[in-house]
Amino acid sequence: MEEFSRQLHGKKVLRRFDSLDIESSTVPGRQGHGIPEGWSVVLHLAFQSIGIVYGDIGTSPLYVYASTFSNGIKHNDDILGVLSLIFYTLTLIPLVKYVFIVLQANDNGEGGQFALYSLICRDAKVGLIPNQQAAEDDQEVSNFQLELPSSRHELIASRVKSKLESSQFAKFFLLLATMLGTAMVIGDGVLTPCISVLSAVGGIKRATSAVTDDMIVWISVAILIFLFMIQRFGTDKVGYTFAPIICVWFAFIGGIGLFNFIKFDPTVVKALNPKYIVQYFQRNKTEAWVSLGGTVLAITGAEALFADVGHFTVRSIQISMCSVTYPALILAYAGQASFLRKHNHLVKDAFFESIPDPLYSPTFVLAILATIVASQAMISGTFSMVQQSLSLDCFPRVKIVHTSAKYEGQVYIPEVNYLLMLACIGVTLGFRSTAKIGNAYGIAVVFVMALTSAFLVLIMIMIWKSHILLIVSYVLVIGTLELLYLSSVLYKFDQGGYLPLAFAAVLMSIMYIWNDVHRRKYFYELNNKVSLEKLNEIGAADTKFCRLPGLALFYSELVQGIPPIFKHYVANVPAMHSTIVFVSIKSLPISKVAVEERFLFRRVELKDQNVFRCVVRYGYTDRPQEQEPLEEMLVERLKEFIVDDFWFAQSKLNDVENDGESLDAGLVNEDVKHVDEEEVEREIEGLDEAWRAGVVHLIGENEVVAGKGAGIGKRFLINYAYNFLRKNLSQTENVFDNIPRKRMLKVGMIYEL
Structure with missing residues (x-):
């Protein structure tokens, strides 16, 4: 007192x-968590990011060539064409798109599909989530109504913003696209452990021929069960603790790649010339286009660069990518290409067959450890995505356990963890090979990338007000490349490509049902x-x-x-x-x-x-x-x-008392x-x-029921679908x-x- x-x-x-301005972009304290930018801190974070961010993309050399040449190598120069494709894909998408462009679109330090959506919603009134409804006294209006456009770029931004705000269809489409992207990332959390662990364990065949394919599958299942069982202990810290393992992994694959490059065929450097891509398509036509579904696996995990930026800083991720990850991957793929130029018949196990004998055992152990780190990082990322969805009322209120008071990203969701484990075991036992899983994996990867590009174009137009030539260049180069890859992976829809779409359909149905009924409840209370x-x-x-x-x-x-x-x-x-x-x-x-x-x-x-x-x-x-x-x-x-x-x-x-002018005292x-x-x-x-x-x-x-006179669809949505989710998932506030x-x-x- x-x-x-x-x-x-x-x-x-x-x-x-x-x-009660609950959504204004001018709310104090919205500057993000703001990690200090001193160089010592940045370099420390850059080292830590290697263990969290790059596990997925770093283990891609295990299976890219095997998935691309699923029917074998028909012409030696095809290797140069695929290497050229890998080089330019790695350069344009993970490096140029994500590291230098998309990372700038973070939401106060956070990344991911919902971060892009919330960034757009705060600049334009397009949000449908109830927690974005302003209070009754809030007279805030959209910025385009307050600012007079002073340039052509601002005029375009104002018009696009006005169109989005006046279109109910556009608002629903943006929300559904966000849900789709989130569902695909969660699907990625299922497929990454399957293909990574299965590929790494497959390397044991070089050591002994007594190991059969069935044994490899069951060993992989045992590792996956162990992986999911330890999630409850807060395994997000594994990414930090095992950063040295991923660093050593990159040193090994980069060093082995350089050794093979020098020993077998240094002339693969010719792949820097994109003419080999053209010749590859001229020779193989439809088969070359279909093989893009394997090549795209070289950039799996690129979305993690953006999704995990909240744990680090933009600069730290840029440093670790440019100084460690990108050079090591280029050397690894170039080394495998040099090896395959002399050993076409070994393409099925190109990674392990290209390892020098003295380094085989440590590389095999490192591969197992690296895939475990990569897998658990994607699982933890899935938990974070579910947490974001739940916070924005787009997912049932399942129980979330915070496993650390120090690291905010360390969450564990029991129901999601066990469902992911069952899905991973089912996929591994059902597909049994990396080639088939790769078909499914490619669709999940490219879909998320294409959605990120679509959101990014809106941000470039409305928020950044970028020059129209830059936007057109981005669409023509990055957008065209991603659409080309998307068309290829969709071709394999019936060969496993349906799996991530099935996952996404189930997850989107759950998210839509929950969000739709939640909005109905909110407006019922409002009315x-x-x-x-x-x-x-x-x-x-x-x-x-x-x-x-x-x-x-x-x-x-x-x-x-x-x-x-x-x-x-x-x-x-x-x-x-x-x-x-x-x-x-x-x-x-x-x-x-x-x-x-x-x-x-x-x-x-x-x-x-x-x-x-x-x-x-x-x-x-x-x-x-x-x-x-x-x-x-x-x-x-x-x-x-x-x-x-x-x-x-x-x-x-x-x-009022000090004002000398005549004022109405009634005011x-x-x-x-x-x-x-x-x-x-x-x-x-x-x-x-x-x-x-x-x-x-x-x-x-509250008990929610459909009102009298409701149609069949509405009764099913509320009385059965929503209440089924509510009763069968352990609710927690x-x-x-x-x-x-x-x-x-x-x-x-x-x-x-």
Whole structure:
């Protein structure tokens, strides 16, 4: 209490939130987690990134040539054509596109499909996710309505933004495309362990002929089971701990590649000339086009460069890619090409056959370890993608376990982990070879890349306002290359290519069902909110209601009006607490919200009652359960708000009194004129008394059913599909984890949507 008295009597710089702006791009504290950019820190992060980011793309040399030449090598110069393809693909997509362009489109330090989507949503009003709905007093409008275009690029940006904002189809399409990209990345989390582990274990055939293909499959399954079992212990740290393993792996494959390049055929350097690509297509025509499905596997994991940028910095990833990963991969592929020029018949096991005998054993062990690191990194990335989807209400609220207080990316989701394990085992036992899995893998990889390019073009037009020639060049070079690869991998749809699309269809159905019903619930509450007039009638009915000492927190999705849960509660329990706070917990489509900006308060004008509205905001990488207990933070911030509100009223009153011009005195609220320090202190004392008397957290326990007269599709969506997901997945409200269970009261309601 003494602290607040000092604030009342001392000078204080005010910051008052007149509207509950839950999505403005100008919200303080949105600058991301901001890792320092000192060179020592950058180099340290660059080293750590090798263990997290490059495991997938770094293990691609295990199977690229075998997948590309699935029918054998028919002409020796075909090797030069494929090497040239690999070189230019690695240069244009992972290096130019991702490292130097896409990484610049991070969302305050975070990457991934939802990061691109949220970046677009904050610049244009195209979001359909309920947590992006502004409060009733928020008069913010889109930037294009406020800024007059001063150049041709800004004019194009304004027109594109206007078209998107006025098209409901475009809004749905953007959300569905984001869900598709996320589903494909999750599908990648299934296929990466399968193809990587199976390829590495296959190297044992060189050591002994006693090992059969069936034995290789079952050994791979055993490794996969072990891999998924250890995820619960927080294996995201394995990427950091095993960064030296991946560094040694790159040193081995780069060194072996250089040795083979010098020993067998240094003339493969001719592959730098793209004419060999043209000749390769002229000789093989359709077969060359089909073989692109194998070549594209050289860039698997490129999306991890962007998805994992939140753990590091843009500069650290650029350094590690340019100084270690890219040179090692080029040398590895060039060395295998030199070896194959002399040993065409060994293309099925090109990687292990090209290893010098003294280095075979350590390279085989390194390959196993590298594929485990690559696989678990993709699994952890899948957990992060699910967490982002869940935070934006696009995935059922499955249980999320944070396995480390130090590293924010270390999450474990039991249901997802076991489903991924079963899917990996099923794929490995069903396909049994890297060639067939490669057909499925290619579709997942290229689909995500194409979607990233589509989002990036929108960002280049609307946000960066890039020159039209740069945009056209990007589309013609990168876009054309990705579409060419996409057409090739789709050709193998019936040879395993259907698998990632089937995964994506199932995941998208789950995400769409959950998001659609969640939006319906939100707008049901919005349409059935309690008006202030009705609230005043309730407050004035002193004869019907008992006044209880204590603090009541009513939780709702709404930031507009009074939630229907309150009306339902007082209709059945005719009692009101001395202090009431309507709380909305929002997961924003940004990475982090600073603690000091977490709570936004407003007063609710209810006669003779202390009633407030509060929005509690979290980013999708914040962890509410590891913060200070919610109710303690809320009460402390509410006290600060009461003090700030007093100073705001005083400054407003002083401005009017000191203004020499004639002003209508009615513009100043009469209540403001009589505010004094004693009243503020009494209000804070009343809040302390309510806090000491006890806190009750009232949370809606909603049963959702289709309304009367609903069609068959709507009834199936709500009554069966949504409720099936809700009942069969262990629901958890992570934002409620720091609420004492003994003081939590659930209020049951039926929502007829």
